[in-house]
Amino acid sequence: MAQNDLNKVPQLIIIGGSSGSLEATFAILSVLKPSFELPIVLILHRNNVADNGLVNLLSMKTHLQVKEADEKDQIEPGWLYIAPPDYHLLLETDGSISLDASEKVHYSRPSIDVSFETAAVAYGKDLYAILLSGANADGAQGLARIKENGGTVIVQDPKEAFVPYMPEKAMELITVDYVLDAANIAALLNELTS
Amino acid sequence: MIATENLENLLLEISIRYGYDFTQYSRASLQRRVASFVAKERIHNFAELRHRIMNDGHYFTLFVEEVTVNVTEMFRDANFYKALRSTVLPVLATYPFIRIWHAGCSTGEEVYSMAILLKEAGLLQKSLLYATDINQTVVEKARSGLFSMQTMQQNSENYIKAGGQGEFSAYYSANYNLARFDESLSSRMVFSTHNLVSDASFNEFQLILCRNVLIYFDKDLQNKVLETMDKSLDSLGFLALGSKESIRFSPIDKQYIQIDNKEKIWRKTI
Numbered sequence: 001m002a003q004n005d006l007n008k009v010p011q012l013i014i015i016g017g018s019s020g021s022l023e024a025t026f027a028i029l030s031v032l033k034p035s036f037e038l039p040i041v042l043i044l045h046r047n048n049v050a051d052n053g054l055v056n057l058l059s060m061k062t063h064l065q066v067k068e069a070d071e072k073d074q075i076e077p078g079w080l081y082i083a084p085p086d087y088h089l090l091l092e093t094d095g096s097i098s099l100d101a102s103e104k105v106h107y108s109r110p111s112i113d114v115s116f117e118t119a120a121v122a123y124g125k126d127l128y129a130i131l132l133s134g135a136n137a138d139g140a141q142g143l144a145r146i147k148e149n150g151g152t153v154i155v156q157d158p159k160e161a162f163v164p165y166m167p168e169k170a171m172e173l174i175t176v177d178y179v180l181d182a183a184n185i186a187a188l189l190n191e192l193t194s
Numbered sequence: 195m196i197a198t199e200n201l202e203n204l205l206l207e208i209s210i211r212y213g214y215d216f217t218q219y220s221r222a223s224l225q226r227r228v229a230s231f232v233a234k235e236r237i238h239n240f241a242e243l244r245h246r247i248m249n250d251g252h253y254f255t256l257f258v259e260e261v262t263v264n265v266t267e268m269f270r271d272a273n274f275y276k277a278l279r280s281t282v283l284p285v286l287a288t289y290p291f292i293r294i295w296h297a298g299c300s301t302g303e304e305v306y307s308m309a310i311l312l313k314e315a316g317l318l319q320k321s322l323l324y325a326t327d328i329n330q331t332v333v334e335k336a337r338s339g340l341f342s343m344q345t346m347q348q349n350s351e352n353y354i355k356a357g358g359q360g361e362f363s364a365y366y367s368a369n370y371n372l373a374r375f376d377e378s379l380s381s382r383m384v385f386s387t388h389n390l391v392s393d394a395s396f397n398e399f400q401l402i403l404c405r406n407v408l409i410y411f412d413k414d415l416q417n418k419v420l421e422t423m424d425k426s427l428d429s430l431g432f433l434a435l436g437s438k439e440s441i442r443f444s445p446i447d448k449q450y451i452q453i454d455n456k457e458k459i460w461r462k463t464i
Contacts (some may be wrong), residue, residue, distance in 0.1 A: 071409045071438055084438055087409075090222035093198075098220040099438050101406040102263040118222040121195075184386075 007193055010152070011126040012075065012091070013038050014119050015110030017143070018045040018134025020162025025132065029062040029080070033190050041097075043115045045108050045136065046085060054082060071099040071152065083110035088171035090118040106138035112187040116142020125150030128192070130185060132156045140173045147174050154178040154185060164183030195229050200240045205373070208247065212254055216261070217390050218415035223247070227261040234260070253290075255330065262329050263410065268303045269352035271437055276312065276357050277457040282432050283315045286400055291319040295399045295426065297390060297406035299325035302336025303349070307356075308403070309379040318382055324397065326388035332419035337385040339375040341366075346373050360451045390419045395426035402427055420444045424462070433460045 002047070017025060021044060046054065059066045062080060067073075069081040069089055074096050083089035087099040088110050105111035116139060119127055127148045131139045133156055140161075143153045153176045158164030160181040170176060181186065201224075209215045216224065230290060237243045246253045249440040263383075269275050286292045292312075296305050305325045312318040328335050341349075344345075366373040388396070390407065402423050408416045424446045433441070433450065435458040441447050450460040 023240045070440070078294060087438060090220075090226070092220065092222050096223050100223045100226075100263065101265055101409065101436070102223070103265055114226070118226065121225070122222070 003098075010123070011129045011131070012119065012162045013128045013189065014043070014091075014115060015040060015130045015132065016043045016134075016190075017132030018108075018112075018136045018138065018163070018166055019131035020135075022154075023162065024156055024160075024182045024185075025058070026061045027124045028186045028189070029064070029068065031183070031186045031190075032062060032064070033193070034063050035192060036064075036193050037096045037098065038189075038193060039077055040080045041069070041075070041083070041089065041091070041119070042080060043083045043089060043110050043112045043114065045110070045112075045134070045138070049145050057092045058082070060184065069097045069099070073097045084113065085110075088114040090114065091122040093122045095122075102106045107137065108135050108136065108138050112139035113142040120145040120149040120151060123149075123151065125152075128154065129188070130154045130156070130187060131167055131170050133161035133163045134191035135170045136166055139166055140170040143170045143176070144174045147176075152177050154188070156185065157181045196225065196232065196240055196243070198225075200244075201225065201228060203242055204240075204247070204404075207244070210256070212246060212251075213392065214258065214389065215271060218391070218412045219410055220412060223259060223263075223410055227263070231257060231260040240455075248304055256415075258330055259331050264300045264329065264332050266300045266303045267352060268307045268349035269356040270304070271359075272314065272352060272355035272357075274434070274437070274457050275307065277459060278308075278434070278452045279311060279315070281355060281453055282401060282434075282459065283311065283317065285430075286316065286321075287317055289400060290320065291399075292317060293397060293399045294321065294323045294401045294403070295397065295406065296323065296325040297388070297402060297404040297423065298341075299327050299333070299385070300329075301332045301338055302385075303341070304405065305336060305380060305383055306339075306341075306375055310353070310358070310365055313379065318378070321382055321390075323383045324399070325383055325385050328387065328389045328391075330387050333385050333387050335352075337380075337383075339377075339380045340372045341375065343368055343371045343373050383449075390422065391415065391423075395422050397426060398428050399426055399431060400428050401432045401434070403434045403436065406439070408439045417444050420446050424449070427462055429462055431462050431464070434458065435460075 020153045064080040068084045090098040155167035158167050205217045297299050353362040366375045
């Protein structure tokens with residue numbers, strides 16, 4: 001990594017995905033190096049039943065500690081936070097997480113846009129956002145806000161995405177920084193901490 | 195998007211002018227609500243927003259309606275209502291008179307759900323349900339007992355999942371696109387505005403429900419509100435919060451035990 005890129009190490013990675021995104025999430029998380037400690041916030045559209053299934057599944061794929069986010073959680077290195085079902089997850093400027101039970105956005109709660117938009121404000125250029133497979137326009141607007149605020153935006157290559165609609169929607173709206181398949185998204189993340 | 199400093203100043207001015215203190219609300223959510231209010235009202239800049247709010251009480255009321263969250267369903271979280279039915283109601287049944295407080299009742303769906311639960315347990319006649327909210331408009335809507343027919347499909351599904359014992363449609367009569375709920379339910383309800391941030395406790399209750407309200411408050415305000423509710427709760431009373439809320443790390447924690455390790459229901463031990 002070039003010397004002048006060193007100050008570009010982000011403080012937070014945020015990942016959003018809908019249908020077909022779980023496989024890509026696994027593919028990324030499972031190859032992160034043990035030295036990778038940047039906190040990750042994960043927003044996946046899923047049904048509204050509260051259970052620990054997703055936490056357990058993800059725990060098997062990553063060395064990061066995994067938890068469903070609670071309100072006021074302080075974001076710590078080495079942790080992966082999952083948005084709980086039926087709540088929006090918002091990022092605060094003090095590095096904590098808020099939850100919100102307001103209207104669905106793009107028929108979704110959690111909504112990727114809500115998390116991305118608040119992360120854009122809270123983290124500015126210290127943010128990497130990744131949008132994965134999905135059959136929904138959620139996330140595109142949020143990526144635009146992240147871009148405006150100086151963050152780095154990555155979409156899963158529509159050719160690889162199980163459902164290409166979501167990354168395509170984002171690419172129509174903004175010029176994304178990277179279009180990568182899951183393996184190369186993981187490689188890019190690994191580079192950040194090398 | 196309103197600049198942080200402008201929003202902070204506006205919240206202070208609102209607090210002085212109207213006595214509604216939003217300064218301890220979680221910021222990311224509040225910012226988002228204010229931004230959506232500004233877009234909806236086609237407000238061009240901060241000066242215009244400030245001017246209209248500070249000079250027009252009706253406009254301020256509209257502002258309160260928009261920035262407070264009023265999304266609710268009947269029997270939201272089936273497992274929560276199952277826990278109420280199986281664990282809390284049998285205890286309440288032993289009292290000669292039951293007083294319940296819905297703090298932050300929004301448009302009333304939760305109050306009607308509770309009344310139905312009490313009716314099916316044969317307890318409604320000796321119960322009073324106090325329902326309060328900061329937002330006068332939603333309190334009036336709740337009091338009317340009228341709900342959109344469009345939501346009845348979802349409410350009915352929730353009712354069945356929550357272990358409902360009858361026909362959900364027996365509790366209302368359909369009138370065009372409105373469902374009018376039975377007066378036997380609403381006759382046991384008392385509605386009023388109440389601001390959890392500034393108003394004191396006002397009664398002794400055996401059960402207080404305050405679900406998905408604390409998530410919008412900062413830690414200090416959460417603790418203050420929990421203390422208000424603690425003062426309003428009888429000894430051995432129950433406190434029910436939203437599925438992502440907790441009394442852990444709050445000053446009242448020591449006097450309570452969680453009755454069900456999954457649902458967010460606590461019982462006062464003193």
